[in-house]
Amino acid sequence: MSESEKASGDTGNAVDPKLLELLVCPLTKTRLVYDAKARELISKAAGLAFPIRNGVPLMIEEAARKLTDDDFRRA
Amino acid sequence: MDQNSQTTSQNTAQNTGQSTAQNTAEHGSENTASFGFRAVPETERQGLVNKVFASVAGRYDLMNDLMSGGLHRLWKRELITMLNAPRGTTSFKLLDVAGGTGDISIRYAEDSGPNATAVICDISPEMLEVGRRRIADAGLQNRIQCVEGNAEELPFESSSFDAYTIAFGIRNVTHIDKALAEAYRVLKPGGRFLCLEFSECRVPVLDRLYDFHSFEIIPRLGQLTAGDAESYRYLVESIRRFPTQEKFAELVRGAGFSRVNYRNLTGGIAAIHGGWKI
Numbered sequence: 001m002s003e004s005e006k007a008s009g010d011t012g013n014a015v016d017p018k019l020l021e022l023l024v025c026p027l028t029k030t031r032l033v034y035d036a037k038a039r040e041l042i043s044k045a046a047g048l049a050f051p052i053r054n055g056v057p058l059m060i061e062e063a064a065r066k067l068t069d070d071d072f073r074r075a
Numbered sequence: 076m077d078q079n080s081q082t083t084s085q086n087t088a089q090n091t092g093q094s095t096a097q098n099t100a101e102h103g104s105e106n107t108a109s110f111g112f113r114a115v116p117e118t119e120r121q122g123l124v125n126k127v128f129a130s131v132a133g134r135y136d137l138m139n140d141l142m143s144g145g146l147h148r149l150w151k152r153e154l155i156t157m158l159n160a161p162r163g164t165t166s167f168k169l170l171d172v173a174g175g176t177g178d179i180s181i182r183y184a185e186d187s188g189p190n191a192t193a194v195i196c197d198i199s200p201e202m203l204e205v206g207r208r209r210i211a212d213a214g215l216q217n218r219i220q221c222v223e224g225n226a227e228e229l230p231f232e233s234s235s236f237d238a239y240t241i242a243f244g245i246r247n248v249t250h251i252d253k254a255l256a257e258a259y260r261v262l263k264p265g266g267r268f269l270c271l272e273f274s275e276c277r278v279p280v281l282d283r284l285y286d287f288h289s290f291e292i293i294p295r296l297g298q299l300t301a302g303d304a305e306s307y308r309y310l311v312e313s314i315r316r317f318p319t320q321e322k323f324a325e326l327v328r329g330a331g332f333s334r335v336n337y338r339n340l341t342g343g344i345a346a347i348h349g350g351w352k353i
Binding site: 026 | 192194198200203207217220221222223224225228229230231232233235
């Protein structure tokens, strides 16, 4: 599913905090929750998790993972 | 605005509502968009465009050199001069859309002060990967960030950038009006919009030479250098389908921008359109 795990491996994986402040969900324009462990940006409003690969947030619907009931329970 | 005379009888069942037709007027049917001179189903266009860029990403500079005879370097320089980013310590935030390979952002960062930063937003992961490496080579990771995103659905907070640039990108967007509306949304009041794009050449003789170069030379060069005449043909055709200077200025005004103007470069082979969010 999330290819971020395999594709990473280099050190530049952290997302700049100043960039995180600017980002919103591209579909709903609402704030995102940053899951640093899973390297995902979560849009509860859209029910999507956007992956971060090599420090680059992939903010298009096609790249996102659909949130599961589990995700919602944890959040 | 005269291009929007499409009836909106679309919205197919699984569609997410992103289908106000913009570039399709002359093809008549409702859900098609132009892909070069071909009409393709609107929902497929972005995927086809993405393939072109995935195919040319590694040779993008070479491609631009071929297509513009090296002039794109001067044109980009002109764009950055017009941007007039602060050289002192004032902070300044640029959003560079479709700037995947870092061309604009790197030059801008090198030309401006330490608090002038850029976010590159590009839909093509291949183009961004080229840019990411170049940004690291230039040691500019702290000032330039990359995001994969669609110009029609920007993943940024409203009113957050001082400037928005898009160089040779807007003609590859399916719904230009949506991209312009998003540009307007993310700019701060007082923010600057600048768009560099191939345009309509208006100089006699030069226009003929340019036609010959575009339709006879470029696809052959593309075939020779990249084994990929198709992608290059798309690029040439998409240039010719793009609205003329005045028509595009109208679209920019239509998105809400003020003091919209344009400057022709090399007899109009390219043009820079500018506007302000007031």
